[in-house]
Amino acid sequence: MKTDTCTKCGETKALEDFTRCKKSKTGYRKTCKDCRRVQQRKWMDENSDHFKALCRKQHLKVRYGITPEDYDVMLQKQKGNVLSVIGTVRVLVTKDC
Numbered sequence: 001m002k003t004d005t006c007t008k009c010g011e012t013k014a015l016e017d018f019t020r021c022k023k024s025k026t027g028y029r030k031t032c033k034d035c036r037r038v039q040q041r042k043w044m045d046e047n048s049d050h051f052k053a054l055c056r057k058q059h060l061k062v063r064y065g066i067t068p069e070d071y072d073v074m075l076q077k078q079k080g081n082v083l084s085v086i087g088t089v090r091v092l093v094t095k096d097c
């Protein structure tokens with residue numbers, strides 16, 4: 001069984017515990033899957049605002065074909081009329097994310 005040592009935790013693990021990476025010499029990443037999971041979770045936590053914005057953007061585009069900028073313009077232009085629709089959009093965005 002081929003093994004490699006994780007540069008993060010220093011443990012020697014089976015290659016199947018490392019994510020494949022074509023750019024790497026060994027064909028696998030230097031950090032093990034467990035360490036990568038921890039790193040990704042930390043990164044996601046630190047960037048949660050970014051993800052929320054991204055999620056909102058994608059949701060508006062997929063469901064309504066509009067950008068967050070369109071949404072803001074709509075909101076400014078038709079505050080009274082669109083408010084109920086926008087309210088629905090906001091609820092859906094929050095619910096799905």
Ligand SMILES: [Zn+2]
Binds near residue numbers: 009032034
């Ligand atoms: Zn590790």
